[in-house]
Amino acid sequence: MSASERPLPRDARSLEKGELEAILGAMGERGYRARQVFRWLHQRGAATFEAMTDLPKPLRERLERELGLASLETDLAQRSTDGTVKYRFKTGDGRFIESVYMPEESRRTLCVSSQVGCAMGCAFCMTGTMGLSRHLTAGEIVDQVHRVNAALLAEGAPGPRPLTNLVFMGMGEPLHNYENLKRALGLLQDEDGPNFSHRHLTVSTSGLVPAMARLGEETEVKLAVSLNATTDALRDRLMPVNRKYPLAALLDACRRFPTRQGRRITFEYVMLKDLNDSLEDAARLAGLVRGIPAKVNLIPYNQNPGLPFESAPLERVVAFHELLIARNIAAITRKNRGRDIAAACGQLVAPGRADEG
Numbered sequence: 001m002s003a004s005e006r007p008l009p010r011d012a013r014s015l016e017k018g019e020l021e022a023i024l025g026a027m028g029e030r031g032y033r034a035r036q037v038f039r040w041l042h043q044r045g046a047a048t049f050e051a052m053t054d055l056p057k058p059l060r061e062r063l064e065r066e067l068g069l070a071s072l073e074t075d076l077a078q079r080s081t082d083g084t085v086k087y088r089f090k091t092g093d094g095r096f097i098e099s100v101y102m103p104e105e106s107r108r109t110l111c112v113s114s115q116v117g118c119a120m121g122c123a124f125c126m127t128g129t130m131g132l133s134r135h136l137t138a139g140e141i142v143d144q145v146h147r148v149n150a151a152l153l154a155e156g157a158p159g160p161r162p163l164t165n166l167v168f169m170g171m172g173e174p175l176h177n178y179e180n181l182k183r184a185l186g187l188l189q190d191e192d193g194p195n196f197s198h199r200h201l202t203v204s205t206s207g208l209v210p211a212m213a214r215l216g217e218e219t220e221v222k223l224a225v226s227l228n229a230t231t232d233a234l235r236d237r238l239m240p241v242n243r244k245y246p247l248a249a250l251l252d253a254c255r256r257f258p259t260r261q262g263r264r265i266t267f268e269y270v271m272l273k274d275l276n277d278s279l280e281d282a283a284r285l286a287g288l289v290r291g292i293p294a295k296v297n298l299i300p301y302n303q304n305p306g307l308p309f310e311s312a313p314l315e316r317v318v319a320f321h322e323l324l325i326a327r328n329i330a331a332i333t334r335k336n337r338g339r340d341i342a343a344a345c346g347q348l349v350a351p352g353r354a355d356e357g
Contacts, residue, residue, distance in 0.1 A: 010068025011092075012049075013041050013139030016186060023067065029059065035192060037063070042193030043160070045146030047071040072097075072143045077151070087148060088350060091116070091140060095133055096350035097171055099144045101152075101163075108152070109165040112144050114181055115172025116350075120206045121240050122226075124270060126304045127171045130350070136172070138183035145194060161194055169204040169224065171350070175211035185219055198222075198261065204268065209245040209253045216257045223257060224266040224297075225250070229276050230284035238275075247288065254292050264293035270301050271320065277312035282320045286327035295330040302336060 012020070021034040036055060040046040049060040049069055063069075075096065076088040085101040100111040117130035145163060152162035166188065168174040174181045181203065188196045198220040205212060206226045215223065227250075229235035235242040242250075254265050267289055271277050289296065298321055301311040312320075317333055324331040 011070040011137050011139040012037070012063065012067045013069060013071070013143055013187075014137045014180075014183065015139075016183065017190065017192065027059075027062065027066075033059070038190075039192050041069075042142065042146075042187055042190060045143075045150055047146075070137070070139060070143075072140060072147050074147055074151070087144075087151075089144065089147065091136075097136065097140075097144075098350050099148060099170055101148055107164045108157070108162055109167060110145060110148050110163050111170045112141060112166055112168050113170030113172055114141055114168055114174040114177045118172045119176060120173045122206060122228075123238050124228075124272065124301065124304075124307060124309050126307070129306075130171075132172075132176075135177040135180055138180045138187060141180060141184035142187050142194075145188065149194075163194075165200045165202075166196060167202045167204065167224075169202075173206055173208065174203050175205045175208040175215065178211045178214060182215075182218060185221060202266070206239055206241045207245050207250045208241065209249050212253045212257065220261050220263070222263055222266070224268055225254060226268045226270075227285075227288075228268070228270050228272075230281050230288060234276060238272075251288055251292070254289075254294070259293050264295065267294055267296045268299060269296055270299045271312035271317050272301050273310040273312045273316075275309070277316045277320060279319060279323055282323040283327070286324055286329050289329060290327075295332065296324055298324075298331060298333045300333070300336060 015023070017034060017038045020038055021031060024034045024037070025031070033055070037052065040052040046052055048071070049064045052060055070092040072089040072091060074087060075090045078086045080086075083103050087099045087101065089097050089099065091097065095116045097113045097116055099113055102109045102111065113136065115135050116133035118125070118127045119132035121128045145166065149162055153159050168181065185201060188194050188201065189198060199222070201221040202224055203215060203221055204224040204226060212223065215221070226239070228238055232242060232246045235247060257263075257265060269276070269285065285296065298317060300317055301309055303309065303311060321331055321333050
């Protein structure tokens with residue numbers, strides 16, 4: 001079998017608790033065993049069945065033989081001068097993804113990837129230059145959290161779960177991998193797992209309108225929308241998804257997004273020199289988002305080799321921000337993290353398969 005045809009490893013970490021109960025019940029095991037296994041997988045982040053030391057050895061061997069467990073391998077960890085850490089993980093089939101840890105005084109946030117590469121093709125984003133290799137499984141999505149938690153605990157971070165917040169803004173379009181994303185969110189919120197609150201989970205999208213509606217109805221997590229332009233003409237150039245779901249459809253979906261649990265939408269707006277950074281753009285943006293429970297994150301562009309964009313000058317970013325505030329739009333200018341290690345917004349890109357180099 002060629003490398004390109006190699007199947008994904010079996011992955012117990014992708015299974016919900018009820019599915020584990022059915023599988024272990026069919027093996028003749030008592031009901032509590034499934035909860036034990038689930039806790040090992042998602043509370044303690046066990047990388048192997050062998051590590052589950054309070055399970056009988058014959059059961060561990062049977063689980064490995066009949067069910068299997070795929071864990072990410074930490075291939076590289078790069079630390080920025082500002083404390084940001086970029087992790088490169090290798091999957092069981094030899095592909096690479098990146099996740100970014102951002103420590104702050106009051107929170108410890110992980111930027112999580114959902115795909116190997118990305119199909120959206122946003123013109124200013126390095127991940128888009130990779131194309132899409134495949135979706136990540138739910139287990140691969142959550143294992144980024146477990147591997148980083150383990151690394152932080154090894155460095156002396158407070159336990160048992162050092163990470164406090166997760167943002168699905170890494171490699172890939174999360175809503176393009178909706179089913180695996182939704183399953184991963186459930187695993188991460190399980191009380192026998194990491195037990196994250198929905199208030200501390202944010203999913204970003206480039207604007208996949210039908211999946212936005214599903215996310216709003218089927219979960220309680222927060223939504224971020226990568227907007228980046230105030231006209232269809234410019235957004236068509238920057239973000240090909242706009243040709244299918246133009247601004248009117250996208251903003252209508254935002255207005256319909258359920259606001260229970262105090263949710264509000266974050267609009268992400270990357271500031272590009274001479275493209276979307278004028279006061280006219282700021283005025284249009286204020287008009288577009290008015291009436292939507294929302295805040296605007298202004299993001300100075302992180303310049304990337306080979307891409308023909310520059311960051312808006314600081315004085316334009318400040319003026320843009322001030323006009324939004326004057327129009328009563330909640331707005332912040334985001335401090336970019338990890339630029340020196342290419343870990344900032346739009347900079348994530350990973351090599352091809354390990355067996356291709």
